Amino acid sequence: MTRVLLAPDKFKGSLTAAEVARHLATGIRTRRPDVDIVTVPVADGGDGLLDAVLSAGFDRVAVDAVDALGRPVRTSYARRGSDAIVELAAICGLAQLAGARAPMTATSRGVGQVLAAALDDGCTHVVIGIGGSASTDGGAGLVQALGARVLGADGYDIGDGGGPLRGVATLDLSALRRRLRDVRDVRLEVAVDVDNPLTGPHGAAAVYGPQKGASAEQVRELDAALTRWADVVADAVGTDHRGDRGAGAAGGVGFAAVAALDARLRPGVELVLELVGFTEQLAGACLVVTGEGSIDAQTLNGKTPVGVATAAQKAGVPVVAVAGRCLLDEAQTKEAGFDAVYTLLAEASSEREAFTHPDTLLHRIGARIADRLDDFA
Numbered sequence: 001m002t003r004v005l006l007a008p009d010k011f012k013g014s015l016t017a018a019e020v021a022r023h024l025a026t027g028i029r030t031r032r033p034d035v036d037i038v039t040v041p042v043a044d045g046g047d048g049l050l051d052a053v054l055s056a057g058f059d060r061v062a063v064d065a066v067d068a069l070g071r072p073v074r075t076s077y078a079r080r081g082s083d084a085i086v087e088l089a090a091i092c093g094l095a096q097l098a099g100a101r102a103p104m105t106a107t108s109r110g111v112g113q114v115l116a117a118a119l120d121d122g123c124t125h126v127v128i129g130i131g132g133s134a135s136t137d138g139g140a141g142l143v144q145a146l147g148a149r150v151l152g153a154d155g156y157d158i159g160d161g162g163g164p165l166r167g168v169a170t171l172d173l174s175a176l177r178r179r180l181r182d183v184r185d186v187r188l189e190v191a192v193d194v195d196n197p198l199t200g201p202h203g204a205a206a207v208y209g210p211q212k213g214a215s216a217e218q219v220r221e222l223d224a225a226l227t228r229w230a231d232v233v234a235d236a237v238g239t240d241h242r243g244d245r246g247a248g249a250a251g252g253v254g255f256a257a258v259a260a261l262d263a264r265l266r267p268g269v270e271l272v273l274e275l276v277g278f279t280e281q282l283a284g285a286c287l288v289v290t291g292e293g294s295i296d297a298q299t300l301n302g303k304t305p306v307g308v309a310t311a312a313q314k315a316g317v318p319v320v321a322v323a324g325r326c327l328l329d330e331a332q333t334k335e336a337g338f339d340a341v342y343t344l345l346a347e348a349s350s351e352r353e354a355f356t357h358p359d360t361l362l363h364r365i366g367a368r369i370a371d372r373l374d375d376f377a
Contacts, residue, residue: 002377003036004028004369005285005317007278009304010048011293011324014358017041017048018055023359024289024322027366032373040281042290044304045191045268046131047089053078056276058085063117065110068092068134069102070160077114084123085275086114088250089132092141094212097134101213103222104163106135108253112145119179119186127271128257129191130250134212136162136205136222138198138229139256147175148260162205162251165225171236173260180261190257191268193302196248198241198255199227204248212251226252233259269307278311287376288312289369291322295343299328300336309337318376322365324354339376342368 006021015023021039028035043052054060058078067073073096078085089095092110111128118126135141140150141160149172150158150165158164180186197203205214205222214222229252230242237259241247246265247255257263273279282288290308292299299305309319321338325345333341342365344354354361 001034001036002032002373003038003285004373005281005288006037006039007042007288007290007308008322009042009044009290009292011358014293014324014355016051017043018051020291020322020362023362024366024369027363028370030363031367031370035370035373038281038285040276040278042269042276042278042304042308043129043272044131044193044307045129045272046193047087047093047095049085049087049129049191049272050076050078050090052272053085053275061121063114065091065113066107067096067110068094068106069097069100070107070109073110075110075114077118079118079121079123082122082124084118084126086111086118086126086128088128088130088253092134093132094134095132102161103136103209103212103214103218105159105161106137106212107141107160108133108135108137108139108251109141109145109160111253112142115142116146124185125187127189127191127275128263129268130253131193131268133250133253136209136212136214136226136251138162138165138204138226138252139254139260140165140229142253142256143173143176143260146261147179148173149175162222162225165229166221168229168232171232173236176260188257188261188263189271190249190254190263190265191271192246192249192254192265193268194249195245197243197245198230198247198252199223202248204252207248208251230255267302267307269302269304273307273311278308279315282312282315282317285317287369287373288317288319289322290319293324294327295321295323295325295336295341296327300332305338306336313337320369322362324358
């Protein structure tokens with residue numbers, strides 16, 4: 001039987017990855033009801049990560065935490081056996097703030113609270129997806145939630161956010177280390193999709209601060225505060241991680257996870273493909289269909305569709321991509337690993353239709369893909 005594997009990412013602001021896959025499957029079946037369709041929604045470690053792993057058989061575990069503004073929220077992580085998946089974006093991400101911005105005081109404390117809950121529940125392998133952060137606090141909130149004390153010169157705990165880090169004097173990790181020692185064989189992995197260092201012109205504040213509401217002056221203040229924080233952390237752990245690739249991810253959560261929690265940073269799509277069993281699902285497929293809302297220059301920098309295409313190519317399976325729009329030329333789409341690209345804009349009668357009726361347009365694209373399946377089989 002002909003087998004097609006659907007592995008799209010979300011169409012941000014429009015459809016979840018699972019919805020994209022469902023609509024494509026509907027379209028394929030209108031032409032080829034005989035086809036065996038397998039859906040494996042994927043993500044890159046940002047928003048959509050929990051949805052992807054829940055679709056792969058993980059269970060949702062509800063917990064209490066705080067958002068980036070310190071407000072109580074009811075959130076969750078995903079669990080399967082001793083594995084836990086934590087999505088920062090769903091806890092203290094920018095999308096949770098409904099337009100509010102607090103560039104100097106937003107905190108990553110919530111993600112630390114959910115990580116603590118997973119460890120307390122007996123999980124020994126935790127993956128934290130850190131895309132979509134609202135804070136630039138160097139991961140100080142993360143480690144505070146696990147027992148670390150971030151102290152000013154007066155010996156008192158400093159306030160939340162990146163701004164107060166300009167006054168940090170001491171990092172006390174003793175309680176955090178005792179907590180982690182109590183968890184045997186704990187393994188922490190962090191899914192990242194950027195490689196920025198913590199500080200400097202390509203660091204967390206300079207590159208991502210403005211989208212979190214920081215003015216030019218606040219960017220300078222935050223970078224100086226993160227520099228001070230990096231000095232203090234290096235004194236506490238004996239190694240300077242500010243220049244590590246990915247240290248600047250999520251406003252410095254990547255930095256704190258590596259420096260204080262001995263976590264390993266990994267490309268988000270690589271981790272997610274492992275978690276959802278992509279390689280196992282690929283067996284016997286004649287075609288993989290992936291995609292995201294916009295296929296553009298950022299896609300070439302290791303975004304989800306390229307990660308899917310790379311894994312499929314290793315198995316000798318052709319790949320087509322589906323997107324709202326495609327800004328790459330033919331040579332670039334080949335470089336990305338796509339044998340063809342289908343877009344909502346090309347299928348729609350207007351740009352408005354592409355946004356208002358993506359389901360119908362995906363049905364049509366699914367039918368077009370079905371008509372070409374014999375070319376791939």
